[in-house]
Each structure stands twice: as C-alpha cells, then as structure tokens.
Amino acid sequence: MLAIRSPLVGESPAIQNVFATIEKVSQTDSTVLITGESGTGKELVARAIHDNSLRATRPFVVVNCGAIPSELLEAELFGHVKGAFTGATQTRQGRFEMAHGGTIFLDEIGDMPLHLQVKLLRVLQTRQFEQVGSSRTVEVDARIIAATNRNLEEAVAKREFRDDLYYRLNVIPVPIPSLRERRTDIPLLIKHFVTQFNELTAHNVEAPSGQIMDALMAYDWPGNIRELENLMERMVILKGQGTVDLADLPHRIFQKFAEGQPMGDGALSEWEFPRMVLPRIGVDLKAIVAAFENHLVDQALARTSGNKNRASELLQMNRTTLVEKLRKRGMIIPVEGKMKSNEGGMSSEQNSQL
Numbered sequence: 001m002l003a004i005r006s007p008l009v010g011e012s013p014a015i016q017n018v019f020a021t022i023e024k025v026s027q028t029d030s031t032v033l034i035t036g037e038s039g040t041g042k043e044l045v046a047r048a049i050h051d052n053s054l055r056a057t058r059p060f061v062v063v064n065c066g067a068i069p070s071e072l073l074e075a076e077l078f079g080h081v082k083g084a085f086t087g088a089t090q091t092r093q094g095r096f097e098m099a100h101g102g103t104i105f106l107d108e109i110g111d112m113p114l115h116l117q118v119k120l121l122r123v124l125q126t127r128q129f130e131q132v133g134s135s136r137t138v139e140v141d142a143r144i145i146a147a148t149n150r151n152l153e154e155a156v157a158k159r160e161f162r163d164d165l166y167y168r169l170n171v172i173p174v175p176i177p178s179l180r181e182r183r184t185d186i187p188l189l190i191k192h193f194v195t196q197f198n199e200l201t202a203h204n205v206e207a208p209s210g211q212i213m214d215a216l217m218a219y220d221w222p223g224n225i226r227e228l229e230n231l232m233e234r235m236v237i238l239k240g241q242g243t244v245d246l247a248d249l250p251h252r253i254f255q256k257f258a259e260g261q262p263m264g265d266g267a268l269s270e271w272e273f274p275r276m277v278l279p280r281i282g283v284d285l286k287a288i289v290a291a292f293e294n295h296l297v298d299q300a301l302a303r304t305s306g307n308k309n310r311a312s313e314l315l316q317m318n319r320t321t322l323v324e325k326l327r328k329r330g331m332i333i334p335v336e337g338k339m340k341s342n343e344g345g346m347s348s349e350q351n352s353q354l
Contacts, residue, residue: 008044008225009192010185014177018045025172026052031124033109033169034147036176039226042147043107045176050103055143058102063095066108074116075132084133096129099142109169110150110161117162124168144169179221179228186217189225193232205236208244219253297325 010016025032026049034042043062050060068076075084079094096104106112112120123129124144128137146169155161179186187207194207208216221227235248246254296315304310308326312319 008041008048009188010182011188012177012182012184014182015185018174018176021172021174022048022052025049025174027054028172029143031143031169031171032145032174033152033172034145034174034176035152036147036149037178037224038149039224040176040178041225042149042176043105045174046103046105046107046145046147049145050105050143053103053143055102059099060103060105061095061099061142062105062107064107066111070113070116073113074119077116078119078129078131078138080132081134084131088133091131094131096123096140096142097138100140101142103143103145106144106146108148109146110148110152110155114160114162117165121162121165121168124165179224183217186228187213189228190216190232193229194236197233197236201236203236203239204241205239206243212244212246212249215249215253293325294329297322 008015008018022045032046032049034045036042047060050056063077065073075088075092075094077094077096079092079097080088081091082088106120119129123140127141128139130137152161152166152170156163156166179189190213191207194205197203198205216228223230231250235244239248297311300311300314301308303314308319308322312322315322
C-alpha cells in the first residue's frame with residue numbers, strides 16, 4: 001500500500017483497489033478522471049497521484065470548476081491580459097500556467113460550461129491555449145486530473161457534457177467507493193481522525209468502541225469521509241477528554257442504530273436510556289419519569305399514525321392502559337359514551353375504531 005500523506009487510509013478491498021491504481025498511474029502522464037460521491041476524498045486521490053509521480057516537486061494546482069462563476073472561470077483557467085474585460089487592470093497568469101511542469105486538478109469538471117469545454121478539449125489535444133483578450137498562443141506542460149460527483153455518461157446523453165471531452169478525460173478512470181461501501185475502514189478512519197484532532201487541540205479523547213462504534217459503522221454516512229472527519233473533530237473539541245458516549249452522538253446516528261436494535265427480553269438497553277447528570281440541587285424524579293414516558297408514548301402514536309392498538313404493542317402495554325394515560329393528559333375525552341381524541345382533529349367514530 002502506498003504511504004499517502006492524507007486521511008485516505010484503509011484496508012478494505014475497495015480502497016486497496018484505489019491504492020493499486022494510484023501506484024500504477026502515478027508514474028505516467030496519462031489524464032485521470034476520478035469519480036465518486038461528494039466527500040469520498042477525490043482531491044486526496046489526485047494529490048496522492050501527484051505526490052507519487054515524477055512531477056512531485058512541481059506545483060499541484062487545484063481548480064474547483066463548480067465554485068467559480070462561469071463568466072470568470074475562463075480567465076481563472078487560462079489567464080487574461082490587461083484590459084481584456086472590465087476590472088482587468090493588469091495581465092494575470094491562469095491556473096494552467098501556474099501548473100506548468102506539475103499537475104492541474106480540475107475538481108467538479110461536470111459543472112464546467114459547454115463553451116469552456118471546447119477550449120479545455122484543445123488544451124488536452126495540443127497543450128496550447130490563449131489568454132483571454134490575447135491572440136498569443138501559450139504552451140503548457142501540465143498533467144490533467146479531473147474529478148466529478150456527476151455521472152458524466154448521463155450528462156453526455158443529455159447533451160450537458162461534450163462526448164469528445166469525456167473520452168479525452170476518461171483515459172484512466174478511478175472510481176472512489178463511498179464510505180458505506182467500505183464500512184470495515186470506519187474504525188481505522190475514526191482512530192486516525194481522533195488521533196489527529198487530539199494532537200491539534202492538545203485534548204485526550206479516546207476513540208469510540210463497543211456499541212458506540214457499532215452505531216457509527218451502521219450509519220450510512222451520506223457525507224462520506226468528510227462527514228466522518230467533521231464529526232470526529234466536533235467530538236474531540238466538545239468532549240475534551242475521556243471516552244465518547246451516547247450523549248456525544250448526533251441524534252441522526254443514534255436514532256438509526258437504536259431503531260434497529262432488538263429489545264431482547266423486553267429490558268431496555270443502554271441505547272434507550274437518556275443520559276443525564278444529576279444536578280447538585282436534585283431533580284423532580286416523578287416529573288422527569290412522566291416526561292420521558294410521555295415522550296415515548298407520543299413517539300409510538302406518531303409512528304403508528306395514532307393507532308392505539310399498534311402503539312400499545314410498541315410500548316408493550318395494554319391498550320386500556322395507554323388510553324387511560326392519554327385520558328389523564330387530556331388527550332382523550334368521553335363523548336356520549338365513547339372516547340374522543342383531542343389530537344389531530346380525529347372524529348369520535350375514527351377514535352372508536354382505533
């Protein structure tokens with residue numbers, strides 16, 4: 001495995017394939033197209049290719065094609081001469097010239113406007129271009145690595161991306177797996193980030209383990225490694241020291257894990273108990289227990305769309321007990337011998353069917 005100076009670490013077969021590709025292509029000047037969801041580490045892969053290439057001592061220039069307004073992107077890429085447009089008070093070198101002898105990384109290439117795709121195609125073919133407002137041809141020696149989170153084949157089919165440019169870019173395709181496709185790497189990444197942020201903040205937080213780790217591995221991570229890295233940074237900063245516990249997990253992660261846990265013999269596990277530190281002045285235990293009970297009852301009713309039979313099954317209590325609890329809260333009132341719900345505008349006829 002390559003020694004990559006970045007959070008792009010792992011031992012899963014999916015990421016090992018990426019490492020193997022980096023090793024093969026880094027010693028060439030072939031154009032590379034990196035694809036993958038946002039947050040998977042596409043720029044880290046591009047930098048690893050550059051750092052392990054013969055151009056490693058030369059510039060690595062990054063351009064986010066989706067972050068620069070389309071009317072400014074051409075000048076940003078190719079430079080401009082003085083007076084080329086309003087505000088061009090002096091001649092300016094573009095990113096391609098800055099990358100001469102090194103590598104230019106065109107991130108989010110799928111967002112590049114069609115009229116600029118033509119000019120980029122020429123650079124790929126001839127390694128030549130003109131600055132905005134100039135007729136002088138500039139020659140450049142820069143390796144091009146592009147990346148996108150879009151499906152460029154679909155974009156080509158919709159005529160949103162030039163097919164000739166796509167084929168020129170896609171010489172060496174490098175697909176990056178999402179974090180959910182390499183879950184076995186999550187503990188390694190967590191340890192890496194916790195260690196990194198401990199060093200940066202002089203804190204001493206222990207990496208999660210046990211059921212906390214189970215929850216982190218069960219989560220789908222739509223933001224991929226970037227989301228995981230941000231969460232570990234937040235945990236280290238806010239925790240300061242000690243072991244990460246339930247109170248440190250975002251609700252979205254805890255909730256997903258807790259909903260998938262078996263209840264066993266009916267006893268609540270640590271995942272279902274809220275964590276609370278007893279204040280020095282004490283608490284009204286009866287009020288807190290009642291509030292917690294009401295919270296679970298409300299969740300059961302919400303999940304079952306108000307069906308008391310199904311809600312009582314979720315809560316493992318008799319339906320009459322649930323109805324009595326709701327009556328005491330004023331959520332059900334008797335109407336002509338029947339029970340009527342005060343919530344959601346439910347009619348007495350509907351309520352009697354529940």
